[in-house]
Amino acid sequence: MKKFILLIVVVGSLISSCIREFETRTDFTIKNVSTHNVKLIVFDAGMPNQNIKDTSFLLPPNSEIIYYYILDGEDAPYNSPFGPADSIYIVFDDNLRIIYRRDDLNPRNILDINSYDSEQVDSWYKYQYFITDEDYENAENIE
Amino acid sequence: MKKFKFLIRVTLLFTIVLTSCEKEDFNLDDTERQESFVETSEGLIVLGKQLEDPYALKNMKQAYSNLKSGSLKTPDVDIQPTHTYMRFLPNNEEEWGMLKSDTILVLYDFPLDYEIKNLGTYYHDSSLPENAITWQYCVVPIGYNIPSIQHELLYEVYIPDDDNANLKSSPVMNQFLIDLEYESVKLTGNLPENENGLKNTKGLLPSKWTPKGTIKVWDNLIGSTTTSRQVFDHWEYYNCGEDDEYPMEQKTIAPIEQCKRAVYRYEYTTTQGSYIPLIQTSVHARWFTHIERDLTDANGYFETCQFRYKVNYAIKWERGHYDIRNGMILQAWYNGTKKRGNWNLNIKGGESIMYATMHRAAYKHFYGNNLGIRRPILIDGSKTKICYRDGEGTGVFWGDWSSSGIFPDIQVWGKENGSYKPTNQIFGTTAHELGHQSHSQYIGNIQFWQTSKTIYESWATAVEWALTNDEYHTMGARFGGAAAIDYNHEAGKQSWPIFVTWEYSPIFIDLIDNVNQRTIWGANRPNDLITGYTLSYINYNILRNSYGLSSLRNEIKNHKISGVTDADVDELFALYW
Numbered sequence: 001m002k003k004f005i006l007l008i009v010v011v012g013s014l015i016s017s018c019i020r021e022f023e024t025r026t027d028f029t030i031k032n033v034s035t036h037n038v039k040l041i042v043f044d045a046g047m048p049n050q051n052i053k054d055t056s057f058l059l060p061p062n063s064e065i066i067y068y069y070i071l072d073g074e075d076a077p078y079n080s081p082f083g084p085a086d087s088i089y090i091v092f093d094d095n096l097r098i099i100y101r102r103d104d105l106n107p108r109n110i111l112d113i114n115s116y117d118s119e120q121v122d123s124w125y126k127y128q129y130f131i132t133d134e135d136y137e138n139a140e141n142i143e
Numbered sequence: 144m145k146k147f148k149f150l151i152r153v154t155l156l157f158t159i160v161l162t163s164c165e166k167e168d169f170n171l172d173d174t175e176r177q178e179s180f181v182e183t184s185e186g187l188i189v190l191g192k193q194l195e196d197p198y199a200l201k202n203m204k205q206a207y208s209n210l211k212s213g214s215l216k217t218p219d220v221d222i223q224p225t226h227t228y229m230r231f232l233p234n235n236e237e238e239w240g241m242l243k244s245d246t247i248l249v250l251y252d253f254p255l256d257y258e259i260k261n262l263g264t265y266y267h268d269s270s271l272p273e274n275a276i277t278w279q280y281c282v283v284p285i286g287y288n289i290p291s292i293q294h295e296l297l298y299e300v301y302i303p304d305d306d307n308a309n310l311k312s313s314p315v316m317n318q319f320l321i322d323l324e325y326e327s328v329k330l331t332g333n334l335p336e337n338e339n340g341l342k343n344t345k346g347l348l349p350s351k352w353t354p355k356g357t358i359k360v361w362d363n364l365i366g367s368t369t370t371s372r373q374v375f376d377h378w379e380y381y382n383c384g385e386d387d388e389y390p391m392e393q394k395t396i397a398p399i400e401q402c403k404r405a406v407y408r409y410e411y412t413t414t415q416g417s418y419i420p421l422i423q424t425s426v427h428a429r430w431f432t433h434i435e436r437d438l439t440d441a442n443g444y445f446e447t448c449q450f451r452y453k454v455n456y457a458i459k460w461e462r463g464h465y466d467i468r469n470g471m472i473l474q475a476w477y478n479g480t481k482k483r484g485n486w487n488l489n490i491k492g493g494e495s496i497m498y499a500t501m502h503r504a505a506y507k508h509f510y511g512n513n514l515g516i517r518r519p520i521l522i523d524g525s526k527t528k529i530c531y532r533d534g535e536g537t538g539v540f541w542g543d544w545s546s547s548g549i550f551p552d553i554q555v556w557g558k559e560n561g562s563y564k565p566t567n568q569i570f571g572t573t574a575h576e577l578g579h580q581s582h583s584q585y586i587g588n589i590q591f592w593q594t595s596k597t598i599y600e601s602w603a604t605a606v607e608w609a610l611t612n613d614e615y616h617t618m619g620a621r622f623g624g625a626a627a628i629d630y631n632h633e634a635g636k637q638s639w640p641i642f643v644t645w646e647y648s649p650i651f652i653d654l655i656d657n658v659n660q661r662t663i664w665g666a667n668r669p670n671d672l673i674t675g676y677t678l679s680y681i682n683y684n685i686l687r688n689s690y691g692l693s694s695l696r697n698e699i700k701n702h703k704i705s706g707v708t709d710a711d712v713d714e715l716f717a718l719y720w
Contacts, residue, residue: 073644
């Protein structure tokens, strides 16, 4: 009987460990450190747990938006800011804007994970992007 | 004038008489709400001193003797016990399961005749080994067949309202039973205190009242909540002494001096999330060994039978098919304060919101709208043990080993990165693990473990996605909140396989949804040309004989719905090999 119980314990723990799930959290922070009002218009944004749709965010100076994704797996960061977003407008004071597309090679592309400052603690990844006055200087008039 | 004074006196007298005759239910302002998140009310239930139970037969007999000696009009009554207060000590999960599945028993894992010093959410008798199941206390009706599990009879109980032999036999007898209860309450020192904190031994018999109230729980996404706060706006200057109470002449005589007062304004903040009704939750109202229960309705409202004195309100996180635990072996509770009045509770934060959210998901699976899939009810009739773990992790389904009594069925971890997880995540994880149980109960435990991980994890993923979406869409429609109405749990795993662990694929979701991820994410995602299946159809037509990807593909081809071709199925599976 003892052997039987031991067997069940061993088999049970083996089976259960097979289906233990892990998660990885990826935080994205977009911070407006410029002196201008910013509006982000994201086309086909895939925000966490939401259907894909065009989405806008308002960012007054010194404000930020934070959102995060949880993915299955022990080391599974989500490397796609705004999900499968197709393109994004960064609009300054309603009259200047920068446009980034998914595959732009621009080093400031807000849709590219490589444009972000990154930090990792265990299975928690944090990415930060700062919108600056320099971005404002590089923005173009809205036609 | 004398006539006027007389009239006032008469009116006052009438008012006093009328109000003292008031027999209506005690009712508190419905706006009174108890916020649950008080750290000290969570954790271990701490008992105080032992109390004398007025319903103990010996006390009732003493009360009868007192009444009899005080008045010759007291009827002759043979007071017999209506119940027995006892406790069981289950030796293992199997024995505990036997007790729990007995619908006559209302089990408490803490004694009913003790003061509760810390309300707490679980209890374990410190005289028992830490990993032993604790004593189970209950009040059983006389004549109940006691199961052959180690037990102790603590004392016999007499509850006048349940004395069917004597109750309602005559108005005299009814009055006697009321007097008897009052006398027993008095002699055991349990009379309510008056305004001065003294036992009101000469007071009138308290009227009966009905415990009732509304239980709500916070959800991160459903609805929105506006809060206001008073903030300083500006100083307002005025002439000192400028006050309506002073006559105008004095103002002009006094020297004019400038004073200032602060003017405040209200700032309103609207945040995502709100309190929503907690549906079909088991609420207990108890005074010593007198216990009444009710299940909350769709509005979170409950109402039990009447009491005469203050009650201990509690939520027992348990239903007929499942049992939510703190850790592996401790029943989870929410203990409210002892009171006479409505219990309007808002649960937010701490472990309690975790229990409540797990209950929401479990209720949906076992009793609610589960989208027509096989309910995860255990075949052997035992309760599913859903264990809450107050640490970092996700969820685990151990398989159906209930009859062995060794393992918990499901475990759900509540924290990530040091904080409690949002409610949608806890709901999803619970729905996911119960999705495994539904699957294993449907095809059999042995067959379940022969199924490939991609199949059983993808199925549980689809169950999690569909049930969580349905919950948020339904509650979003009732209470608003764009995030809830447009909720798509984990984005339907449509970014698989790039950001999603291989085995947690969207293969079942793709049969249901109307999104083709290839058009969104590009060529390295499945080309999903299929839509229109339901979770229920997949469950009963496809899942049983799907042990791996090949058999799943065959089963889908064998059970195509209108508009789906074999080529579509092959296209969907193309990236899986």
